[in-house]
Amino acid sequence: VNNAADMNVHPPRRPTMRDVASAAGVSLKTVSRVVNVEDGVSGELVARVERAVQALGYRPDERARNLRQGDARPASIGFAMVDVANPFFSAILRGLEAVAHEHDCLLLSGSSDGDPDRQDQLIESFISRRVDGLVVVPSGDQLGPIAAEMLHGTPVVFLDCEPREQQADIVRSDHFGGAIDITRHLLSRGHTKIGFLGDDPSIFSAGLRLDGFRKTIAEAGLRVQDDWILTGHFNPNEWRTKVTQWLEAVEERPTALVTAQNFVTIGAVQALHDLDLHHTTALVGFDDVPLSDVVEPGISVLPQQPGRLGRRAGKLLFQRLDGFDGPPVREIIESPIIERGSGEIAFTPG
Amino acid sequence: VNNAADMNVHPPRRPTMRDVASAAGVSLKTVSRVVNVEDGVSGELVARVERAVQALGYRPDERARNLRQGDARPASIGFAMVDVANPFFSAILRGLEAVAHEHDCLLLSGSSDGDPDRQDQLIESFISRRVDGLVVVPSGDQLGPIAAEMLHGTPVVFLDCEPREQQADIVRSDHFGGAIDITRHLLSRGHTKIGFLGDDPSIFSAGLRLDGFRKTIAEAGLRVQDDWILTGHFNPNEWRTKVTQWLEAVEERPTALVTAQNFVTIGAVQALHDLDLHHTTALVGFDDVPLSDVVEPGISVLPQQPGRLGRRAGKLLFQRLDGFDGPPVREIIESPIIERGSGEIAFTPG
DNA sequence: CTGAAAGCGCTTACAG
């Protein structure tokens, strides 16, 4: 009782279940029962333990609990994405968060910045924390540590992509079909010189969108010109600069643009305005963008539904964690183009 | 060697350090040494252990390691915010993520949606995982479980707010001063009927911004009219509707608006366009918004620097975790207004 | 250079 000197050492030791037990004069197991609201403890002991918990400010250590519990109830899931600063991903994250919260489960997340190595690190850090499940929007087409982890029975939902040779649940948009729709939309307005601006094609969705573009251009009997294709991983301001430089330098300037992602769309619209080309150059983008109906002309887009993607992926994951054992689910979400003006600018010769 | 039946049981048991030890014919401790790249192990044993690790696909359990290690190296930090779907917060998160990654540390995060109870749950779930530090943008002015946790020596950085009666590191924007600047900016253009649209004032930053607005209006000898103040927690579309209804219903319509947050700005700009008031109603917002220089008129804003806030908060937190023991740091970041047109619309009588 | 024992904070499986 006279260890005041000890008690005042800087970070006062955090009370453990053992401390609560001795303070309440009961066994460890009794404290465990009370803390976990198991029944079969007399009212008096419950009260005594609860008083001790209060007095000491005891909080159970979830790591220790989880360590012994093994595969009781999902305690945490992990989400690996490209860049949380992109609203597309943060909206997915928000959807996942909501589902995880409903299941009283912690959500770990991180951005890979499109770097496959960084992604592998992320996934490994999730795995080393023994997450109960994973949702992944992969960078690159390597599965890295994911495949091995699936062998251990960890359910994985792939978002916005479709890994080869891997049986797993998938939720994604129709990138290929969407790119075809957008490209046809521009072709039907008379454009023959169409540029494509997008993420690095090593990202699954970006690659498929580029494929859809190429295929549609070729099918229209046009040639795909490589200097009309610009890809990379940039933020809106960087895209603005890139696109401006490109439009100024390109030998023959396209009369229409496909922008394959929200940051690209924002940068490209700004670049067109900077060069005063916004009323003559058609543009349709993937992803909706804030204020796109207020800009002149309005920005035509094929919107994704990131919040819905996130919630759906979360639902599927928890279904698996709940024991669902059916064949892999594969959901492909299509969306129609929203016409706001920029995509309906017709080609005018000369 | 003949337990094939056992091996095929559905989720094959994850190999532990003990499995590696027996496969390599060494002790637990030797495996631990190799896995943690401690020296003092003969080349031959290192090779044998590494072979076994490979063969079994062994991955250390970070929870168990962390449990025994106690306060060795920061393993994880937590970030509680209002809403990750808001780019302001996701940009902060991205900044924090970068710093956490530099320190090889896991970042946990979650959204409270402005609900203090939800925030307490979040913080408690972080604490029960024994995060080594916290970064918090609080909802409401209660510290909930944070204060108790700080007593245990867990460093906390408060972001974008300033809790009363709590010694802690703080990084935030100058909400009060910013609101004064914005309001004066509009007053100096001749406006006397100025509306304020913002987050629920129970959120620290929102409250301070409203205070700054009120004070400046009063100092100008004007009366603060309650029906010119609209607050709440909505997304851009909801704000668009709210603002439209409000502008249509309000007895005397303001000629200028202060929008205290990015989602509000987006919704309000859309509402002004919907009602064709955008060329006559002045508007200055907190936070920058995509495409704000492309809209007509351009949207004047007092930009925050969320990425910088996040990185700065992360740096401070890891400084504390590194043992820095100085007095609380208090950084207040000021920004100038970016004039793009909407804020410079002068009041025209009649 | 290598290892056997004890412990981190909790839960499981079993006794009484």
Place this chain on the structure above:
DNA sequence: CTGAAAGCGCTTACAG
């Protein structure tokens, strides 16, 4: 209804 023992997967502190 209550508890003593063993264990989760690792590390620390100590021997040899």
